[in-house]
Amino acid sequence: MTRTARFFGHVAAWLGPAGLVACLVFAAPALAGGTEAGPDVVQAVNRLTYGPTPGLLDKAATMGAAAFIDAQLAPEPQPEPPELERALAGLPTLQKDTVRLFREYGPPAEEGRAEGPEAMRRTFDRADAVALEAAKARLLRAVASPNQLTELMVAFWCDHLGLGPKKGLSHLWIGSYEREAIRPHALGNFFDLLAATAMHPAMLMAQDNWKNVVVREAGKPARDSIDATYATVLLNRQTLGPGGPQKPADVQALARILTGWRVGAARADSDTGGFYFDAERHDPSDKVLLGQRIKGTGFGEGAAALRLLVEHPATAKNVSRKLAVFFLADDPLPALVARLADTFQKTGGDIRQTLRALFTSPEFQDDKYRGGRVKSPLRQVASALRALGAFPADAAGLVGVLAALGQPLPGDAAEGALAPAAQWAKAEALPRRVSLAGDLAAGRIAGCTPPTIDPAALAQTLGPTLSPAARQAAERGGVAVILASPDFVKY
Amino acid sequence: MRRRDALRVLAGLGALSLVPGAALAKKADRKGEAKSDGKSEGKSGGREPAKLSWREGKQLVVVLLQGGPDGLSMAAPTADPLYAVLRPTTALTAEAGTDLGNGFRLHPALTLLAPLYARKQLAVIPACAMPGQGATHAAALADFAAGAPAAQRKGKTGAAGWLGRLALALGGERSQMVVASQSEAYDGAPHYAMLAPGRGESLPGLPVEDQTLFDAAVKLYGQTGGSLGKAFAAGREARQEQLAKLLEESRRAAAGAVPAPHFAEFGPRLGKELAKRRDAALGFVAVGGFDTHSGQGAAKGYLADRFRDLGQGLAGMLAGLGPAAADTVVVALGEFGRTARENAFGGTDNGLGGVMLVLGGPVAGGRVVGPWPGLAGHRLAGGRDIAAATDWREAVAAIAVTHLGLPEKRIPDIFPGLAPGQMLGGLMG
Numbered sequence: 001m002t003r004t005a006r007f008f009g010h011v012a013a014w015l016g017p018a019g020l021v022a023c024l025v026f027a028a029p030a031l032a033g034g035t036e037a038g039p040d041v042v043q044a045v046n047r048l049t050y051g052p053t054p055g056l057l058d059k060a061a062t063m064g065a066a067a068f069i070d071a072q073l074a075p076e077p078q079p080e081p082p083e084l085e086r087a088l089a090g091l092p093t094l095q096k097d098t099v100r101l102f103r104e105y106g107p108p109a110e111e112g113r114a115e116g117p118e119a120m121r122r123t124f125d126r127a128d129a130v131a132l133e134a135a136k137a138r139l140l141r142a143v144a145s146p147n148q149l150t151e152l153m154v155a156f157w158c159d160h161l162g163l164g165p166k167k168g169l170s171h172l173w174i175g176s177y178e179r180e181a182i183r184p185h186a187l188g189n190f191f192d193l194l195a196a197t198a199m200h201p202a203m204l205m206a207q208d209n210w211k212n213v214v215v216r217e218a219g220k221p222a223r224d225s226i227d228a229t230y231a232t233v234l235l236n237r238q239t240l241g242p243g244g245p246q247k248p249a250d251v252q253a254l255a256r257i258l259t260g261w262r263v264g265a266a267r268a269d270s271d272t273g274g275f276y277f278d279a280e281r282h283d284p285s286d287k288v289l290l291g292q293r294i295k296g297t298g299f300g301e302g303a304a305a306l307r308l309l310v311e312h313p314a315t316a317k318n319v320s321r322k323l324a325v326f327f328l329a330d331d332p333l334p335a336l337v338a339r340l341a342d343t344f345q346k347t348g349g350d351i352r353q354t355l356r357a358l359f360t361s362p363e364f365q366d367d368k369y370r371g372g373r374v375k376s377p378l379r380q381v382a383s384a385l386r387a388l389g390a391f392p393a394d395a396a397g398l399v400g401v402l403a404a405l406g407q408p409l410p411g412d413a414a415e416g417a418l419a420p421a422a423q424w425a426k427a428e429a430l431p432r433r434v435s436l437a438g439d440l441a442a443g444r445i446a447g448c449t450p451p452t453i454d455p456a457a458l459a460q461t462l463g464p465t466l467s468p469a470a471r472q473a474a475e476r477g478g479v480a481v482i483l484a485s486p487d488f489v490k491y
Numbered sequence: 492m493r494r495r496d497a498l499r500v501l502a503g504l505g506a507l508s509l510v511p512g513a514a515l516a517k518k519a520d521r522k523g524e525a526k527s528d529g530k531s532e533g534k535s536g537g538r539e540p541a542k543l544s545w546r547e548g549k550q551l552v553v554v555l556l557q558g559g560p561d562g563l564s565m566a567a568p569t570a571d572p573l574y575a576v577l578r579p580t581t582a583l584t585a586e587a588g589t590d591l592g593n594g595f596r597l598h599p600a601l602t603l604l605a606p607l608y609a610r611k612q613l614a615v616i617p618a619c620a621m622p623g624q625g626a627t628h629a630a631a632l633a634d635f636a637a638g639a640p641a642a643q644r645k646g647k648t649g650a651a652g653w654l655g656r657l658a659l660a661l662g663g664e665r666s667q668m669v670v671a672s673q674s675e676a677y678d679g680a681p682h683y684a685m686l687a688p689g690r691g692e693s694l695p696g697l698p699v700e701d702q703t704l705f706d707a708a709v710k711l712y713g714q715t716g717g718s719l720g721k722a723f724a725a726g727r728e729a730r731q732e733q734l735a736k737l738l739e740e741s742r743r744a745a746a747g748a749v750p751a752p753h754f755a756e757f758g759p760r761l762g763k764e765l766a767k768r769r770d771a772a773l774g775f776v777a778v779g780g781f782d783t784h785s786g787q788g789a790a791k792g793y794l795a796d797r798f799r800d801l802g803q804g805l806a807g808m809l810a811g812l813g814p815a816a817a818d819t820v821v822v823a824l825g826e827f828g829r830t831a832r833e834n835a836f837g838g839t840d841n842g843l844g845g846v847m848l849v850l851g852g853p854v855a856g857g858r859v860v861g862p863w864p865g866l867a868g869h870r871l872a873g874g875r876d877i878a879a880a881t882d883w884r885e886a887v888a889a890i891a892v893t894h895l896g897l898p899e900k901r902i903p904d905i906f907p908g909l910a911p912g913q914m915l916g917g918l919m920g
Contacts, residue, residue: 121869128573128867132576374719430722430727431727434704434708444789446582477704485715489719
């Protein structure tokens with residue numbers, strides 16, 4: 001593209017319909033004047049976003065809590081700000097699908113492998129670089145995307161359907177797993193989400209389902225080589241959950257159903273997924289899962305099994321409970337969980353409808369749940385940057401901060417979004433947040449120089465969640481005191 | 492213990508006769524011969540005073556950066572994508588300091604050394620360490636002095652210091668050495684003269700955390716922290732204890748060395764002294780202040796100030812050497828390096844691989860020498876330290892052979908475990 005064309009591209013982005021919407025959204029608080037954000041608005045903003053940005057509470061107050069929740073649940077994403085678009089465009093591996101990532105960053109072809117361990121280390125180096133870009137993207141979006149609920153749900157699903165610790169080259173695909181399997185379905189249908197993750201090479205490798213096969217060799221009887229790792233995780237964690245009705249025989253049956261789900265070479269340029277169903281490695285017999293007969297139909301068995309699992313009441317309860325924990329409290333009321341599970345079941349696993357039921361429930365606005373959570377490190381960092389109105393020029397330093405605070409982003413085996421509040425309230429963790437607040441406010445974090453703002457402006461952004469004591473202390477000690485205060489650590 | 496007594500006498504003497512260089516040189520020389528290690532006593536009378544220059548005046552000066560300076564700050568691998576991840580508050584930016592090529596940048600506080608790099612009189616060796624060396628200051632200093640890790644020197648007897656053995660190998664009774672700090676590295680040398688650095692500026696303490704901010708936080712968590720209040724108080728107490736321990740360690744780590752702020756002015760003096768004493772093949776000085784467990788800083792801060800001291804001292808030493816710098820090689824290195832990831836106090840902890848600087852006329856510089864292992868987790872030693880990609884002894888061996896004329900087969904005598912021929916290639920012109 002020529003420079004002129006690029007220039008017109010930018011202008012068009014600003015003046016086009018999307019740009020206009022963005023301008024209006026940003027202008028809204030100024031027009032609204034001083035509508036005071038009530039506790040319901042504060043709760044909605046704190047729980048559906050990574051934290052208030054300057055003017056966001058005012059804007060939400062003008063809209064009202066219900067409209068704010070609706071806007072975050074809306075299927076049409078809001079346009080991302082240009083600085084975020086530019087930053088993401090600067091991370092080239094974000095544009096590459098699973099197959100291309102493997103071709104360009106994966107292990108060298110056969111002759112290269114002869115080089116031994118050093119060649120393998122170089123492959124891991126490349127995978128690390130790819131995973132780092134995925135981590136940066138996650139953090140930048142958490143800070144600056146207007147689609148905050150989507151970002152929270154991406155983090156939620158990346159944990160619930162997590163890949164676990166680094167295994168082989170699976171972390172090469174941590175970013176493409178998020179982009180291809182999680183992100184498109186984060187607020188969509190749970191069946192689609194589950195199917196997309198089950199077929200993604202990252203999951204096939206991380207949970208060893210690619211090894212789950214029946215071996216057939218000419219002249220010999222078929223030999224079972226069942227690996228139930230993924231089937232176990234799928235039942236005990238991702239669907240029915242711990243305490244579900246599954247028995248060891250169900251795990252074995254599910255593993256057999258999923259035999260022959262493999263990672264394959266792309267057969268055509270249009271083939272971007274890297275998934276391959278190998279009928280030759282599949283067990284064609286009929287199976288019994290949770291008391292139901294699944295006919296041996298090859299690839300179709302998997303779909304039937306996933307459908308059975310998604311529709312099971314135990315799955316509805318497991319997923320609903322986790323959502324209530326993530327958005328509300330470590331020990332959500334059973335009655336609330338039951339109502340959410342009901343919605344989940346009635347809507348066939350519609351995530352958006354289940355969330356709507358949660359956000360509009362009376363429990364969601366119950367006083368006892370306000371300010372009762374401790375921020376995860378990702379939320380701590382993202383909320384601080386959002387409140388300061390900062391956008392990092394380079395997110396690498398912040399990715400390091402997250403690791404130091406105990407929540408390494410993807411690429412380092414994350415298991416953070418679903419951790420209970422107590423996990424983040426440990427004695428040694430809190431003083432670290434205080435020193436982080438000082439480093440952040442003083443611009444000591446690499447790649448991140450926040451704009452200079454006074455404590456009063458920061459207090460204004462955070463609204464009524466900030467105690468008078470913290471406001472007062474900040475008048476003497478500066479904005480770092482606010483970012484270090486218990487009021488800011490809780491939400 | 493005899494050697495130590497002698498050193499005390501000499502140190503006092505050097506301090507008394509500060510400026511008149513020639514007088515000092517003669518005195519220290521005489522005393523050095525008379526009072527140094529027992530071996531040389533009685534034989535020194537037969538030796539002619541330094542009327543001939545020793546091996547045409549070739550010198551090697553070892554500057555031990557005591558405490559272990561952070562290699563990732565001194566020569567920062569800013570092109571490594573993981574650098575900023577591991578160093579959120581201590582990383583240099585890709586624009587800071589001087590471009591060394593190969594993705595490295597020289598710390599901006601070492602800017603006095605940049606012209607040397609441009610003139611190809613400075614080579615930088617990253618990821619430099621003795622494999623298998625100790626991880627505490629005391630153990631690492633002992634390993635450095637011995638020129639071999641503890642595991643390899645079991646059962647070996649004789650002279651303990653590698654500089655002492657090098658002095659013997661170079662010329663037996665005739666070799667000379669100028670030292671300015673105590674170290675077991677030159678134990679066993681037949682002669683040495685002690686040049687006392689005198690009293691100068693002492694080290695400032697390491698910076699601690701932002702007191703105002705923590706005071707405010709302590710108060711707020713007590714008042715409004717609720718259940719977080721107790722956890723915070725406990726964490727705060729543990730943190731302060733840990734910090735106090737680290738600061739105490741840093742203080743101890745600098746003991747016995749010339750404090751870096753004083754080295755800035757002592758370096759030129761040492762250079763002039765070395766220029767006058769071309770019969771001294773070897774020199775040694777330890778500079779303290781590089782153990783940075785907290786508040787290390789990045790382009791500015793505590794470590795930047797120590798680097799400035801060091802740059803002034805080293806550049807001043809070469810300036811003091813004058814034309815003699817053309818025949819002098821100065822190496823500067825720590826007893827170890829530091830962790831790849833910064834710690835909870837904005838500092839770095841004791842680690843393996845550090846940086847070695849090699850300066851002087853005979854150096855084939857202007858280059859980053861030796862491999863760079865990288866910062867990915869699977870590249871780090873023990874998952875936390877910069878791996879030892881270059882053994883500093885191979886660099887010294889190269890200098891000893893090509894510059895000082897040490898017969899190559901003598902290398903194992905200096906560094907047990909190192910084979911003849913194990914020399915760092917391309918370091919000397």
